[in-house]
Amino acid sequence: MxxxxxxxxxxxxxxxxxxxxxxxxxxxxxxxxxxxxxxxxxxxxxxxxxxxxxEEQKKVLHTNLVDGKNVPVPHFGVVLIWEDFHNLSEKLIKKDINFVIEPYIRFKGEVGEQATMFFLDPSGNALEFKAFKNMNQLFAK
Missing domain, CATH: 3.10.180.10 (2,3-Dihydroxybiphenyl 1,2-Dioxygenase, domain 1)
Incomplete structure (x- = not known):
């Protein structure tokens, strides 16, 4: 990479x-x-x-169920370094961001362990920020 x-x-x-x-x-x-x-x-x-x-019409947020959470589709974002993710999530919490999915850890203790969070910009564009505990597992199965 x-x-x-x-x-x-x-x-x-x-x-x-x-x-x-x-x-x-x-x-x-x-x-x-x-x-x-x-x-x-x-x-x-x-x-x-x-x-x-x-704005032509009010967008309806479409989601797919992942880990029991409604993940917005489409979405975009960045894979950050583990510490940078946690620093950003703390800043966003202090700035009162309304999360679609609050920061949490997926696959804890497993291959591909990752932190993730979702929120919308003021126009309703969905953003996901994530970080891998081990960046070498970004594409691991």
Missing amino acids: NNIQPFHLAIPVNNLEVCRTFYRDVLECNEGRSSDIWVDFNFFGHQLVIHYKP
């Missing part, structure tokens, strides 16, 4: 300024280039662009 290239992801948001504040101030992502309809962010080393798109 050496030399992983950064991904580029562009997502729709229905309020550019509210979402700009969320990604910049809540998730502490550095802002890059922008216009009056989009903003680039350094999303944990990756390029995330929020693009304004008017």
Whole structure:
């Protein structure tokens, strides 16, 4: 997993300024280039662009049952280092993030042990952050 290239992801948001504040101030992502309809962010080393798109209708959150929890689909996020995950989750708890799935440990003591959490941005885009106890088990069965 050496030399992983950064991904580029562009997502729709229905309020550019509210979402700009969320990604910049809540998730502490550095802002890059922008216009009056989009903003680039350094999303944990990756390029995330929020693009304004008017809200056409209220989105219904779709979920799939995983570990007895309703995991939002679609979702995106980052695999962090174990300590970084716990530091971020503590910051988000202090910032009163409304979690879809609160931080917890999956596969405790097993291959692929991981910490995970889910929450929504102000436009309803679902984010998952996770960390593996042993990063070499990212794709282990």
